[in-house]
Amino acid sequence: MYSKQDSFRRPTRLSIPRIISTLISLALLSSFTSSGAQAPSLGKPVTASQLSGFDLIIQPDGSGLPAGRGTAAQGESVFRTRCQSCHGESGEGNSSATVLVGGSMQSEGPPLRTVGSYWPHATTVFDFIRRAMPADAPKSLTDNEVYQATAFVLFLNGIVGRDEVLDAQSLPLINMPNSEGFIDQSHIQ
Amino acid sequence: MTSNASLEKAAGNGLINRRHLLGLGLGGLGVAASSRVLSQESSLEFQIPTWSRRPGPGPSAYGERSIHTGHIGRLAGNPNPLYPGGGASRTPLHQLQGTITPNSLHFERHHAGVPDIDPAGHQLVINGLVRQALAFSYDDLLAYPMVSRIHFLECSGNSGTLLGDNPVDGTAQSIHGLVSCAEWTGIRLSTLLEEAGVQPGASWVSAVGADGASMGRSVPLSKAMNDVLIALYQNGEPIRPEQGYPMRLFVPGWEGNISVKWLTQLKLTSGPSQFRDETSKYTDTRPNRTSTQFTFPMGCKSVITSPSGQMALSRRGLYQVTGIAWSGAGAIRRVEVSADGGASWADALLESQQSEKALTRFRIPWQWQGQDAVLLSRATDDRGNVQPTRQSILADRGNLSFYHYHGLQSWAVSADGSVRNVYV
Numbered sequence: 106m107y108s109k110q111d112s113f114r115r116p117t118r119l120s121i122p123r124i125i126s127t128l129i130s131l132a133l134l135s136s137f138t139s140s141g142a143q144a145p146s147l148g149k150p151v152t153a154s155q156l157s158g159f160d161l162i163i164q165p166d167g168s169g170l171p172a173g174r175g176t177a178a179q180g181e182s183v184f185r186t187r188c189q190s191c192h193g194e195s196g197e198g199n200s201s202a203t204v205l206v207g208g209s210m211q212s213e214g215p216p217l218r219t220v221g222s223y224w225p226h227a228t229t230v231f232d233f234i235r236r237a238m239p240a241d242a243p244k245s246l247t248d249n250e251v252y253q254a255t256a257f258v259l260f261l262n263g264i265v266g267r268d269e270v271l272d273a274q275s276l277p278l279i280n281m282p283n284s285e286g287f288i289d290q291s292h293i294q
Numbered sequence: 295m296t297s298n299a300s301l302e303k304a305a306g307n308g309l310i311n312r313r314h315l316l317g318l319g320l321g322g323l324g325v326a327a328s329s330r331v332l333s334q335e336s337s338l339e340f341q342i343p344t345w346s347r348r349p350g351p352g353p354s355a356y357g358e359r360s361i362h363t364g365h366i367g368r369l370a371g372n373p374n375p376l377y378p379g380g381g382a383s384r385t386p387l388h389q390l391q392g393t394i395t396p397n398s399l400h401f402e403r404h405h406a407g408v409p410d411i412d413p414a415g416h417q418l419v420i421n422g423l424v425r426q427a428l429a430f431s432y433d434d435l436l437a438y439p440m441v442s443r444i445h446f447l448e449c450s451g452n453s454g455t456l457l458g459d460n461p462v463d464g465t466a467q468s469i470h471g472l473v474s475c476a477e478w479t480g481i482r483l484s485t486l487l488e489e490a491g492v493q494p495g496a497s498w499v500s501a502v503g504a505d506g507a508s509m510g511r512s513v514p515l516s517k518a519m520n521d522v523l524i525a526l527y528q529n530g531e532p533i534r535p536e537q538g539y540p541m542r543l544f545v546p547g548w549e550g551n552i553s554v555k556w557l558t559q560l561k562l563t564s565g566p567s568q569f570r571d572e573t574s575k576y577t578d579t580r581p582n583r584t585s586t587q588f589t590f591p592m593g594c595k596s597v598i599t600s601p602s603g604q605m606a607l608s609r610r611g612l613y614q615v616t617g618i619a620w621s622g623a624g625a626i627r628r629v630e631v632s633a634d635g636g637a638s639w640a641d642a643l644l645e646s647q648q649s650e651k652a653l654t655r656f657r658i659p660w661q662w663q664g665q666d667a668v669l670l671s672r673a674t675d676d677r678g679n680v681q682p683t684r685q686s687i688l689a690d691r692g693n694l695s696f697y698h699y700h701g702l703q704s705w706a707v708s709a710d711g712s713v714r715n716v717y718v
Contacts (some may be wrong), residue, residue, distance in 0.1 A: 144485045145437050148420070148428030156421055161508060162500050162561050165568045191376045203376065209581045215694050218574070223585075226568045233570035236508035241378055243406060243506045269306070280703035287577065291514050 163232040167277030170231065173248035174272040177265060180257030183250050186241045196261040206261045210283055221262030225287050227279035231255045231271075252276075301612075301659070302415040304640030307633035307667050310612070310659035364392075368399055369467050379407015379506065382449065382602060384471025387599045392407070393618065393653040394444070395474035399531050402536045403449050403472065404508030405571075409556055413540040416504065418486075418524070423489025432540045435526060438481045443523065443546065444652045448473040448592045448618045450549035450576055454696030456684060456703070461715045466602040469715065470703070475653035478544045479527035484704045487562070501543050504558040512566035513545060515619075517590075521546050524557065524659045527610040547589040547622035548652040549698070551576055581692035590658035592622035593700030594681050596629050596656070596673035607711035610664050615642070616657045622677035626654040628674040633660060635668035635704065635718045636683075642671070667707040668718055684717060 131188040163169040184192075191203045196219075198204030208217025216222065220230055235251045237243050246254065253272050264279060271279075302311040319638035339536040359366075370383035370408075382403040383393055395401075413432035421427035453463050462469065487499070493516070496578040499518045502510040512524065521717035525533060525544040531540045538555030544550045551571055566572065572588065596619035601607060615633075619626045626649045630639040656671065673681045684701035 141441055145490060146489055147434040147437060148426075148430050148489050149434075151419065151421070151427045151429045153321065153421070153427070156427065159419065160421060160561065161350055162510065162559075162563075164563060164565070167696075181442065199376070209319070214577065216583065218579070220574075224501065224574055226573065229568050229570055229573050232510075232567070232576075236502075236510070237406065237506070237570070240380075240406065243508070252410065258610050286583070287573075287585050287587040290586045291590065294514065294517050294590060 110283070111207065119152065149158045160231070161236045163228045163235075165226045165277065167229050167273055168226060170228070170273035171248045173252050174270050175249055175252030175254075175256050176270055177253075177256040177267045179248075179258030180253030180255070180260070183246070183256045187246065187250075188254060191240065191256060196258065205258055210286055220258055221264060221282060223283050223286070225281055225284045227255070227264075227276055227281055230258060231276060234258075296335050300413045301377070301457040301661065304658070305632060305634070306638035307615065308661035308663070309615075309631060309638075309640040310661060311631050312641060312658050315614075315643050317570065320613075327341070332681050338678060340609055343407045343482060345529050345695055366399070367399065370402075382451075382472060385474045386467045387473075387597070387618065388466040388602050388605065389618075389670060390586060391655075393475050393655050394529060395529065397476065397534050400447075400528070400534075401449065401472045403550065404505070404536070408535045409505045409613055410535065411504060411540060414539055416558065416559060416575075418541065418560070420490040420560045420562070421484060422500070423493040423496035423564065424487075425493060428486075428490045430486065435481060435524065439525070440479050440526070442477055442479040442480055443521075444475065444477045444655050445544070446473055446475040446592075446651065447474070447544075447553060448620070449552045450551060450589075450592065450621075450697040453595075453597075453699045453701075453703075456701060456715075456717075457688070457693040457696050457699055461717050463604070464715050465604045466597060466599045466694045468701050469603065470597045473618075473653075475620070476528045476616075477530065478523060478525040479530070480523040480525035480544065481543070483522040483560075485544070485595050486524065486560075487518065492562060492563075493611060495564050498560075498563045498566050499574055500561040500563055500567040501552075501554040501557060502559040502697060503538070503542075503554045503556040503563075505556050509554060509571060510567060510569040511554055511570065511572055512563070512588075513543070513552060514588075515562070517545065517548075518583050520535045525553075545590075547592060547599060549576065549592060552590065576689065577695070578697050579694040581694065583694075587697070590622075593625065593698060594619075594621040594626075594673050594675045594679035595619065595700035596626075596671040596681055597703045598669050598671050598705060599633070600668065601669065601707060602705055603713055603715045605713045607662060610662060613660045613662055615660045615669060616655065618653045618669050619644075619656055619671070619673040620649075620651070620653050620679075621673065621679060622651060623679055624651065624676045625649040626673055627652070629656040630674075631656070631658050631660075632670045632672075633667045636702075639672065655716070662707065664709055664711075665697055666709060668716065669705045669707065672702055684711055 196205035208219045208222035210216045256271045304311040366389045370384035385401045418430045449472035499513045523544040540556040577585045598617035619629045629642045642658040648653040687701045704718045
């Protein structure tokens with residue numbers, strides 16, 4: 106005696122219409138199981154030039170860095186007027202969250218982690234200042250001012266000289282003191 | 295009525311077998327499950343209450359909670375004028391039940407406050423190593439096929455205070471309240487990435503929000519193509535502003551910061567962008583002074599939410615110990631509870647619909663007769679991960695960083711009924 110399920114296993118006579126309808130069913134099935142196949146494709150093409158004022162991402166190899174340049178000497182006035190109230194006269198900060206200079210990863214006790222002692226990439230300093238600083242008016246600095254402020258913060262940490270010019274070419278070449286201090290765990294997912 | 299003598303002990307210091315929660319005679323467990331209470335004559339007088347003597351307000355366009363539950367709220371720190379809009383608020387885990395966090399109580403962590411985004415002026419851009427850079431409006435995205443998933447979200451700084459040398463006098467909320475759980479509905483990220491056409495050489499996706507900080511995080515492409523969502527709805531309603539309205543990235547099981555809110559850009563890149571929040575922050579310095587980076591999955595973890603820190607047991611008798619468990623690696627398979635500081639353990643009852651990277655509620659009966667007790671819970675997930683002790687985390691990772699703490703939580707119950715956070 107066949108159970109209801111077993112009855113589906115009985116051979117059926119193949120006909121051309123049946124084969125065609127089966128193929129159509131399979132095609133529909135595959136289109137619904139592929140994640141993108143049923144999407145309506147409503148994205149509008151955009152060009153790189155359209156995004157030039159929108160895409161703020163700076164990669165560690167310097168890609169994305171805008172035109173412009175600046176030195177620490179120029180950056181001091183930017184720092185005094187736009188950064189110092191939170192970060193202190195010499196980058197010493199007014200809290201553990203705003204200290205920019207000092208510390209050593211090899212110190213006794215918990216290390217003070219700052220731009221100088223901890224940050225592995227100079228490009229991150231530029232990227233972060235441009236997208237998020239000053240905290241009360243983010244994105245209000247010009248690209249030149251961001252280069253200048255970046256240079257001044259690196260100068261306070263003894264990483265660049267006072268008159269060293271930072272631009273899209275020189276910034277990615279700066280070797281940060283803790284650049285070898287990180288272990289990539291992104292393979293653990 | 296089940297007499298206390300018939301309760302099957304499951305572990306030391308009063309833990310009762312979880313089977314007594316399965317409709318086997320302890321229905322009123324939390325309230326009046328002692329024969330002594332039932333044998334006393336009730337002195338209550340029953341009258342028709344005033345609210346039964348008049349009609350109440352009619353239907354409304356938007357519901358409000360009872361004024362009698364107005365004390366339930368998030369715990370937010372004081373505003374820092376030097377960090378406008380920054381900071382966090384914590385979910386009142388000890389005041390909630392089940393596994394779904396109400397949207398109004400979901401924890402928050404902001405880096406430049408909550409932006410007021412008009413969806414008509416918001417775009418989601420996909421660019422970088424793609425065949426064609428694309429922009430999607432909010433209305434565009436509403437037309438895409440969506441999926442719903444129940445997932446926890448946990449800030450990687452959650453519970454980090456337990457790495458301190460001395461146990462803080464805290465609550466389940468103040469110590470562990472940076473975890474919440476919701477049903478997230480949205481578009482598979484893979485759907486949009488396939489439309490843009492991922493180019494060879496792309497291996498990361500840099501996600502950026504539209505808040506004042508334009509906060510960014512880099513997501514490995516393998517994860518992005520797997521289970522990451524562009525979430526548009528939370529528990530059925532459009533995502534609230536503090537959770538990323540009109541859209542957020544949602545990265546199941548991973549540290550909360552990578553689920554970028556107010557999502558406005560996804561850039562395909564060959565490597566991570568090394569944003570501030572994946573270098574200076576959200577990295578873990580080890581005792582040897584190297585730091586691990588891109589430590590994504592949240593650990594296998596649990597916490598007892600009742601009884602918990604700063605609660606007070608007001609009577610002797612039967613209690614229901616309950617809490618939540620979760621794992622960024624998979625589903626919770628087991629939660630054990632101890633009432634004697636970890637000397638003996640009993641399996642708790644797990645209560646959950648879907649527990650893959652979601653909160654799971656656990657419960658177990660406990661007899662308290664005024665004795666000193668230390669309550670702990672220990673979770674195991676379906677990948678075999680077991681929640682570690684605080685000591686083993688300290689031995690393994692030290693305490694130079696406070697992220698990704700998932701050790702056992704110990705709550706001490708004193709003879710006077712008070713409950714406090716302790717280390718064992």
